[in-house]
Amino acid sequence: MTDTPQPRRAPQRAAAEPALTRNTPLLLVSPVSGGGRGLRALPAVHAALEAAGLSPVVHHSASLADAADRVRRAGPDALVIALGGDGLIGAAAGAVAKTGALLLPLPGGRGNDTSRRFGLGLDPVAAAAAVATYREHRIDLAWVTTADGPAAGGRGFLGVCATGLDGVANELGNGIRLKLGPLTYIAGALLALFRFTGANYTVTSGGATRRGRAWLVAISNHGQYGGGVRISPDSRIDDGTLEVVGLWGGGFVRLAAVLISAFRGAHLRFTGVRVESARTVTIDADHPLGVFVDGERVGTLPATVTVRPGALRVLAGPRAEALGGA
Template sequence: MGTGVAGGEELLLLVSPSSGNGRALRAAAPVTEALRQAGYAPRVVATESLPDATRLAAAAPAGSVVAALGGDGLLGAAAGGVKDSGAILLPLAGGRGNDTVRRLGLGVDAVETVRRLDRLRVRPMDLGEVNGRPFLGVANAGFDGLANERGNQSKLNLGPLIYLYGGLRAFLEWRGVEFTVTVDGRTSTFTGWFAAVGNLGQYGGGLRICPRAQGDDGRLDVVSLGRASILGVATTFLRSYRGTHLRHRSIRLDYGASVQISANRPLNVYADGERATELPATVSILPAALRILAPADSPALSGGPGTPRHPGASLD
């Protein structure tokens, strides 16, 4: 593929040293070389934190490409930055679950994604925020958040299965919680297990907890689970791998632009697999807030096929 500009177009490559137990860091060199071969001149920066990733992406030139190599948390943080800068986000798998890239249809081989850049298109995408913290996939509180916490604490190298391990540990600790969830002014109070708010709608290494969610429909999908036995909870999560869990009698589904969640006990809120805040929390959607490189036939984006992006191409 031609470069379009002499010497290659500069691209910011953000790398999370901690993602995937070092997976992103190990992939940085081959990804950098693949980007050079694709006609870019990568500037590689190891991020110090998620806010640092947001800051770096926010400082990128409008119309340039910011590639984020790391887990879902890094991708969400970078998305918050390109929202402000007008740069274009290229998500690259470098974590354990890699739900964002899976849902977008990009695949989990970052080098292969770069090699297929000519097949990707610039697509508008919504951005979620929970108490001001940006996210792309899911913001959640409850049992699933505790499972995520226990999975993140583990040093076991189980890949996406680490979240199943975390779920088994969380079962031993969970006690019933009363949630209050308000969606665009509609309030429900229930005793149950979790409340999940989806933009792309996938988390936990393949759990399509909000299976109808689209990343460009301008709304949030809200899925919660009320009273259920441990077997019912386990069945719900197992079925969510295929997105067939919404038929469970204790599942509630709603849609809206603004969601408030509170509970009768302290709970952490997770966003893109990272601890984001505590309840109470407000989740909002920013329609078409950023531009992202994704396949024309991405299963998570329902709009048009988008426009090509290659070094030197103008998008303005």
């Protein structure tokens, strides 16, 4: 769920490093995503890409900021392959949107929601081996600005901006040291049920303002987070809009039912669950809740989220749900 700064390794860039292109891609890998899952998969992923005719240049990210900086230096002609968690992929996406390069996200974290929604599966080696079958798409980048933290100057993301109970669940899940994989969010949510009692929110979207007590407010780009929670199952990442999902009012029993149903995307039928589309959303609460995007804490409310339609190029599989694939 999270990348944390690691001691800086020896420089990865050699004096005679080849120019980065689609056939000589930049392969970003996070040493810490998913408890080192991406790093363990790196040799086999590298071999699969070579078998597909590519010659990857590997960069071990020391942090999300380091990953974004390396992507910016790759230039507009590069294929950027991000092997890590959704946080690494989101950081790479924000940088790719600025350079015009092409992004391929590979599953190397705990939840891997972006690779799932892009039809790339959960096996990074199989996803790398199938690179020749993927199609290029133009997709939206969501952009969040918070009161403080890494997103104080703005931060791009592909998945979901979460605050409230799901944000608390992310924070608690990130602190779990057991290797639970996608179950980490469930464990965090169970802990959050004993820590969070709701908040009084003010949410403005589509020109209308809603105030009231809510358990959670999530702003969706591709619609999924937490290792399979389909918070906005019909979200598309190429439609130029965001979906604002809130659970307003109700008690503990309804909250538990919504959380269970959200893994199937069946929670939208519950009383108190509201979904609205917007291009700009502002959100605040009566106390300083954390803001999470793609599993990373990026700051504290208040926050503003906007969408940048068609801001970046990605490779995705033929069954990419976020792009209308069945």
